[in-house]
Amino acid sequence: MTQTAKPETCQVKTTCPYCGVGCGVNAIISNDQLIAVSGDKSHPANEGRLCVKGAALHETAGLEGRLLEPQINGETTSWDQAIEHIAQGFRQTIETHGPDSVALYLSGQILTEDYYVANKLMKGFIGSANVDTNSRLCMSSAVAAHKRAFGADLVPGCYEDLELADLLILVGSNTAWAHPVIYQRILAAKKKRPEMKVVVIDPRRTATCDMADLHLSLKPGSDGYLFTGLLSYLADHHTLDISYIAQHTEGFENALRAANSITGNLADTAKLCGLEEQDLHQLYDWFSRTDKVVTLFSQGINQSSSGVDKGNAIINCHLATGKIGKPGAAPFSITGQPNAMGGREVGGLANQLAAHMDFSTPANIELVESFWQAPHMARSEGLKAVDMFQAVSEGKIKAIWIIGTNPVVSMPDADFIRDALERCELVVVSDCMAKTDTTACANVLLPATGWAEKDGTVTNSERMISRQRSFLSAAGNSRHDWQIICAVAQAMGYKQGFSFKTPSEIFAEHAALSGYQNKGQRFFDISGLSELSPKEYNQLEPVRWPLTKGQQNGPLRLFTEGRFNTPSGRARMLPITPQAPLNQVSEEYPLVLNTGRIRDQWHTMTRTAKAARLLNHIDQPYVELSLQDAQHYGISEQDLVEVRSTQGRCLVKAKLSAGQPAGSLFMPIHWTAQFASEARVDSLFTAIKDPISGQPEAKHCPVIIQKVESRWQAILITHQEPKILPCEYWCKIPLAQGFRYELTGLYLPQDWQAWLQQLITLGDDRIELKASSTYRMVSFEQQQPESLFFASTDALANSSWLSKQFTQPIDSAAQRMSLLAGKPVDNNDDGGNIVCSCFEVGENTIRQAIKQGVNSTDKLATQLKCGSNCGSCLPEIRAMLK
Numbered sequence: 029m030t031q032t033a034k035p036e037t038c039q040v041k042t043t044c045p046y047c048g049v050g051c052g053v054n055a056i057i058s059n060d061q062l063i064a065v066s067g068d069k070s071h072p073a074n075e076g077r078l079c080v081k082g083a084a085l086h087e088t089a090g091l092e093g094r095l096l097e098p099q100i101n102g103e104t105t106s107w108d109q110a111i112e113h114i115a116q117g118f119r120q121t122i123e124t125h126g127p128d129s130v131a132l133y134l135s136g137q138i139l140t141e142d143y144y145v146a147n148k149l150m151k152g153f154i155g156s157a158n159v160d161t162n163s164r165l166c167m168s169s170a171v172a173a174h175k176r177a178f179g180a181d182l183v184p185g186c187y188e189d190l191e192l193a194d195l196l197i198l199v200g201s202n203t204a205w206a207h208p209v210i211y212q213r214i215l216a217a218k219k220k221r222p223e224m225k226v227v228v229i230d231p232r233r234t235a236t237c238d239m240a241d242l243h244l245s246l247k248p249g250s251d252g253y254l255f256t257g258l259l260s261y262l263a264d265h266h267t268l269d270i271s272y273i274a275q276h277t278e279g280f281e282n283a284l285r286a287a288n289s290i291t292g293n294l295a296d297t298a299k300l301c302g303l304e305e306q307d308l309h310q311l312y313d314w315f316s317r318t319d320k321v322v323t324l325f326s327q328g329i330n331q332s333s334s335g336v337d338k339g340n341a342i343i344n345c346h347l348a349t350g351k352i353g354k355p356g357a358a359p360f361s362i363t364g365q366p367n368a369m370g371g372r373e374v375g376g377l378a379n380q381l382a383a384h385m386d387f388s389t390p391a392n393i394e395l396v397e398s399f400w401q402a403p404h405m406a407r408s409e410g411l412k413a414v415d416m417f418q419a420v421s422e423g424k425i426k427a428i429w430i431i432g433t434n435p436v437v438s439m440p441d442a443d444f445i446r447d448a449l450e451r452c453e454l455v456v457v458s459d460c461m462a463k464t465d466t467t468a469c470a471n472v473l474l475p476a477t478g479w480a481e482k483d484g485t486v487t488n489s490e491r492m493i494s495r496q497r498s499f500l501s502a503a504g505n506s507r508h509d510w511q512i513i514c515a516v517a518q519a520m521g522y523k524q525g526f527s528f529k530t531p532s533e534i535f536a537e538h539a540a541l542s543g544y545q546n547k548g549q550r551f552f553d554i555s556g557l558s559e560l561s562p563k564e565y566n567q568l569e570p571v572r573w574p575l576t577k578g579q580q581n582g583p584l585r586l587f588t589e590g591r592f593n594t595p596s597g598r599a600r601m602l603p604i605t606p607q608a609p610l611n612q613v614s615e616e617y618p619l620v621l622n623t624g625r626i627r628d629q630w631h632t633m634t635r636t637a638k639a640a641r642l643l644n645h646i647d648q649p650y651v652e653l654s655l656q657d658a659q660h661y662g663i664s665e666q667d668l669v670e671v672r673s674t675q676g677r678c679l680v681k682a683k684l685s686a687g688q689p690a691g692s693l694f695m696p697i698h699w700t701a702q703f704a705s706e707a708r709v710d711s712l713f714t715a716i717k718d719p720i721s722g723q724p725e726a727k728h729c730p731v732i733i734q735k736v737e738s739r740w741q742a743i744l745i746t747h748q749e750p751k752i753l754p755c756e757y758w759c760k761i762p763l764a765q766g767f768r769y770e771l772t773g774l775y776l777p778q779d780w781q782a783w784l785q786q787l788i789t790l791g792d793d794r795i796e797l798k799a800s801s802t803y804r805m806v807s808f809e810q811q812q813p814e815s816l817f818f819a820s821t822d823a824l825a826n827s828s829w830l831s832k833q834f835t836q837p838i839d840s841a842a843q844r845m846s847l848l849a850g851k852p853v854d855n856n857d858d859g860g861n862i863v864c865s866c867f868e869v870g871e872n873t874i875r876q877a878i879k880q881g882v883n884s885t886d887k888l889a890t891q892l893k894c895g896s897n898c899g900s901c902l903p904e905i906r907a908m909l910k
Contacts, residue, residue: 048363050488079208087639096504115519135432136365139484142509152402157410173339179593185358191217192356200328233687238903247302252606255341257297272350286603320356353587378410384552412722421448532565617730644862649707742819825850864894
């Protein structure tokens, strides 16, 4: 049979691997290389939009840093040996210590098919529910709130509701940076309907506040008080939907009584929240008088020691006013990761069973046991993430398999996690990248396929199942996660349940389980997709659940008829007694540390740091502090500072911000030991967690900040990767070619050249400048800069400009001296710090255009292109225009 040759250039529709928006992507492939991407205009999630991270996907698909072969104890091995080593290790551990002595830790970035077989192996065949996921760190409080209120993990609304709402409340979400495409949709809706009101509830004045009609800078951790106070206000002002409450809810009286017990008075509530009474009243008044209200909540709510209660406090207000199940009206939990919801659908959390069933009834367990023909069915919940790694530390879990995530960076008390893994008898890590903080702790490394090579499905925040299609050959000797899991399962002796040949077979089984003996009892039902042929699976268009047989697509919204997934069919309103964060500030640790994402990076940077332009906007770890706190602690912009808690410390640069409230700090979550000396922010956090969901607190950590009196700072730009960096602070910034290192030290070297020779090899063709406060060196190889080093006890040259020159041929003596001087000959080539990453437009360029009369974002977009693509830079550009 003749095989048809692939066209040299083709286009494949797939799904973005970053946040939970679930954007459709057109991937352009030429000769087995991803050469460009664009937004898929036919995909309902993004309608052609992409954020800067999505728009740079083709810049991250290379093989640099990839894990390409299996390894055991640092030595390359075959797949057969690696699979047998894992299977034998798990078998022997289970035989000696029981099934709860092993665990799997998964990721919201793997596909539903990967999740399904992992969950099936642990819960149905090994016989333990010790399978959890990093979604525990991001969505589990929202999941628990949904289950308590609706009877299952059900998100009522859709993205269209964000555009239809007359009042949109964004709480605990810097949408402009964390979910940029959603921000763009909201911005477009508000431009079309200026009367639409947007309220942002966040201690910080973030980029999202740029479109807000009202910003409530509440006291960190006080969200629960705000929403129980809202319920009391609605009752006092007779704006409840009494009919809806009577027909479709239960528990209202207890919920109102609990709300009134602490937040029955507006003035008291404002005080608890640290807000002006008139501002809080404005929000309450708008909510009470507006029919179409969406409350969009994210990690600022979830990542809390009382995150479940906060979620239910929000849902209570919507249920009490009937603002649910209608166009433009819903409590809406927006997902952090691309497949957090898909993982929840299959049971990827330790307290779930499968297909939205849990361990609460023997009937659920028997149903799944029967469907799987499971030989060793788990009968009770497993250990959630924090407890799982505690069990690893205590030696109760002796073998753990980590798939597609980096807990040594992302878990609270991160140093404890690292130490626990280093003591564990068997640590298996499946990853597409060779060097992460977690792979450094592994006994066995398994090369997994990356985004462009994986094939399966993901589910986004609005219950939309989309295909992630493979369009590149597997890198090196990597394999799909589902293939690896099935191979280990079969090697352990479980031949029958893991003989899948394609992801479509796994998806069909997953879909069939969702409908098995369902009879409408469980809202999650995608049995309508259980009989897809391989061709139909490959061609599957985005589709929402639930989707039973005979349906073409699932409903836009849930609960439109007021029926919920509870035994009574009514939604439950919960009595919420708000609580302050458990870990409070003290005399020794007087400041509150908050964490979150930045605009152009994703999680622990293993993918986004490969695209040089994604580091143009913010290239170093930092702590943001208020102008008042900066003055109090004697800290200036870009000073090296130590942030310390009871658990550890970080060394980062200071960033002063008028939008940061006094008494609070902010640090991004992204930097790891691969990219900075001491910037793993989760090493500062204690493992405090919500008692219901088990989700760790990641928004409230008592700390102290202190300026570090450094003696010098330096820039090193080189093709070489130094094995040692003998200074207190360093940050590694990948460039299109080579790396830039930002360095700061407390002790001044006696001989800079000797110091530098510890780091890199110096070529003979070089020029130097030595002075009392400065040392500069540029070396060349065939008229091309090979290494640049600038050290000073005072100010440094512009590192962005130097980085650009690193890739340019240097033909003349004047160019050489310009490079050594650290500035262009005519001083007109410095665009300044990058604001627009899409088109690499710098601050100086934008300010110059504004001075010349380009006085609107539209005009700037026309002249410079800045802000015309993903729009994430628009808040900063508007600030310059003001």
